[in-house]
Amino acid sequence: xxxxxxxxxxxxxxxxxxxxxxxxxxxxxxxxxxxxxxxxxxxxxxxxxxxxxxxxxxxxxxxxxxxxxxxxxxxxxxxxxxxxxxxxxxxxxxxxxxxxxxxxxxxxxxxxx
Amino acid sequence: xxxxxxxxxxxxxxxxxxxxxxxxxxxxxxxxxxxxxxxxxxxxxxxxxxxxxxxxxxxxxxxxxxxxxxxxxxxxxxxxxxxxxxxxxxxxxxxxxxxxxxxxxxxxxxxxxxxx
Numbered sequence: 001x002x003x004x005x006x007x008x009x010x011x012x013x014x015x016x017x018x019x020x021x022x023x024x025x026x027x028x029x030x031x032x033x034x035x036x037x038x039x040x041x042x043x044x045x046x047x048x049x050x051x052x053x054x055x056x057x058x059x060x061x062x063x064x065x066x067x068x069x070x071x072x073x074x075x076x077x078x079x080x081x082x083x084x085x086x087x088x089x090x091x092x093x094x095x096x097x098x099x100x101x102x103x104x105x106x107x108x109x110x111x112x113x
Numbered sequence: 114x115x116x117x118x119x120x121x122x123x124x125x126x127x128x129x130x131x132x133x134x135x136x137x138x139x140x141x142x143x144x145x146x147x148x149x150x151x152x153x154x155x156x157x158x159x160x161x162x163x164x165x166x167x168x169x170x171x172x173x174x175x176x177x178x179x180x181x182x183x184x185x186x187x188x189x190x191x192x193x194x195x196x197x198x199x200x201x202x203x204x205x206x207x208x209x210x211x212x213x214x215x216x217x218x219x220x221x222x223x224x225x226x227x228x229x
Contacts, residue, residue: 036220043119043206043222044157089156093218100147101208101218105156 002027006090006104013080014112021075021107023064023090031094033057033066033073034101038087047075047088085111115141117209119221126197126228134192134224136207142187143209147218148180151204163190197228 006023013019025031035047035057048057053068062077073090090104116139126132136146145164149157163169163184171177181193194201204225208218
């Protein structure tokens with residue numbers, strides 16, 4: 001079945017550092033890919049998404065490119081801020097799976113001032 | 114973006130009682146709603162998928178008689194935890210989708226259930 005694997009955390013960075021959170025997936029269909037963010041005490045929010053190969057999703061300085069050849073959707077940000085501290089979930093959804101969203105385990109990010 | 118609400122945000126109940134959690138899509142019609150359970154520092158575990166007007170589809174290992182799901186309208190789904198036990202204490206999150214291919218899921222803020 002479909003699955004998502006993302007790097008284990010926690011990831012601790014200093015402010016203005018470069019961030020990469022790796023995410024790879026397996027899917028029987030041709031999925032849409034998502035990154036969700038969960039700030040402390042809050043629900044999940046969609047951060048960005050990509051629906052086809054080579055699409056780049058971007059939002060709030062974060063980017064991720066849908067790489068079909070490597071089945072990856074790595075999240076990047078050039079300069080993190082303390083306010084980016086949160087848990088980040090990579091996810092996929094496809095028609096073959098009935099549009100159920102499959103989540104990765106989540107990666108907790110701590111950004112120090 | 115679309116808004117999904119959950120009520121209550123927190124609930125404490127005694128062991129053996131039942132608790133109902135509501136999930137509402139406030140500004141769009143949700144043909145499909147999903148219920149998740151999130152354990153501390155863990156990912157979301159899909160419990161069930163519900164489509165308006167039909168029975169929910171439960172994931173393997175989820176007791177459908179314990180976690181009753183009703184999707185009575187295009188804007189409301191409810192999850193009832195029956196005969197709750199302390200091990201049912203968790204963070205329950207719903208999401209709603211229009212159901213189109215590649216469509217986004219909009220998540221509610223979650224409900225923290227504590228069973229004493």
